[in-house]
Amino acid sequence: MVASAAATLFGALPAFASAAMPIGGVTSQPIGHYEFCESHHAECSVRSSDTNPARLTNYGWSTIERINLAVNASVEPMTDDELYGRDEVWAYPDSGAGDCEDFVLEKRRRLMKAGLPASDLLITVVRKPNGEGHAVLTLRTTKGDYILDNLNDIILPWTETPYTYLKRQASFDSGRWVKIETGTDLPVAALR
Numbered sequence: 382m383v384a385s386a387a388a389t390l391f392g393a394l395p396a397f398a399s400a401a402m403p404i405g406g407v408t409s410q411p412i413g414h415y416e417f418c419e420s421h422h423a424e425c426s427v428r429s430s431d432t433n434p435a436r437l438t439n440y441g442w443s444t445i446e447r448i449n450l451a452v453n454a455s456v457e458p459m460t461d462d463e464l465y466g467r468d469e470v471w472a473y474p475d476s477g478a479g480d481c482e483d484f485v486l487e488k489r490r491r492l493m494k495a496g497l498p499a500s501d502l503l504i505t506v507v508r509k510p511n512g513e514g515h516a517v518l519t520l521r522t523t524k525g526d527y528i529l530d531n532l533n534d535i536i537l538p539w540t541e542t543p544y545t546y547l548k549r550q551a552s553f554d555s556g557r558w559v560k561i562e563t564g565t566d567l568p569v570a571a572l573r
Contacts, residue, residue, distance in 0.1 A: 400525050401434070402539055405560035408548050411506060413471035413482055418556055425556035429500035432552040434521035441497075445520065448491045449529045449536055456484055458531065481516040484531035488518050500552040505561075507544035517542075519549055 410418075418425035437445070459478040461470040473490065474483040482504070489502045501521040505528075509515050518529040519539065526539045539546065546561040 400538075400540060401521070402519065402526050402546060402549070403562040404549075405562040407551065408558050408560045410556070410558045411469075411471075411548075413469040414504065414550075414558075416469075417471035417486070427499040427555040429498065429553050432500050434523050434552075435497065435501045436523045444495050445492065445497075445529070446536060448488060448495065450534055452484055452488045452491065453531055453534055456487065456531070481531055485516050485518045485529075488529050492520075499555050503550040503552065505549035506547045507542075508547065510543050515544065517544070521552065 414425075435441075455477070456474045457478040458480065460480055461468050464470070464476070464478060464480075471482045471486060472479065473486050479487075485504050489499075489504065492502050493499055497520075503519040503521065505517050505519045507515050507517055515532075520527040520529060520536070527536050528539050528542050528544075529536055530542070533542075546563050548558050548560055551557040551559045
């Protein structure tokens with residue numbers, strides 16, 4: 382992407398704002414992400430020395446909304462068991478179907494292609510109110526953290542979602558994960 386085109390993504394954000402997630406120390410990487418990294422080394426080896434969140438322009442925000450809606454509309458929800466015959470397969474939904482992690486990976490891929498840095502597009506593991514695990518994409522901005530979710534077409538501040546936040550990719554290293562310090566410490570299947 383040309384530098385001037387990337388620059389148009391940054392500047393201002395819509396009037397609503399939220400806080401940044403309180404991040405703790407490095408924690409275990411989910412097994413599905415570990416296996417994804419084994420076959421997608423470049424995706425998991427992005428190191429960022431500048432971890433300041435993005436300032437988005439109206440154009441940048443509309444690009445994010447467009448991509449979020451496009452992925453939600455184009456991917457058919459389907460479990461890993463239905464697709465692969467086993468659990469916890471993190472993959473791009475190139476077949477047109479996938480589960481929550483696959484939606485997140487596709488949104489992240491398209492947003493990075495549009496010029497957003499990997500350090501501001503973080504795969505995040507949460508618990509739904511029913512206790513079931515789920516993955517969403519956290520968008521870091523100077524106005525706070527926002528959630529792109531395949532269960533909701535509206536991008537919301539993280540504090541306005543019904544989820545318990547557990548961990549997410551580290552902004553400084555796409556292959557590392559950090560705790561989200563919300564006062565809840567629930568176990569999540571992980572390898573390291």
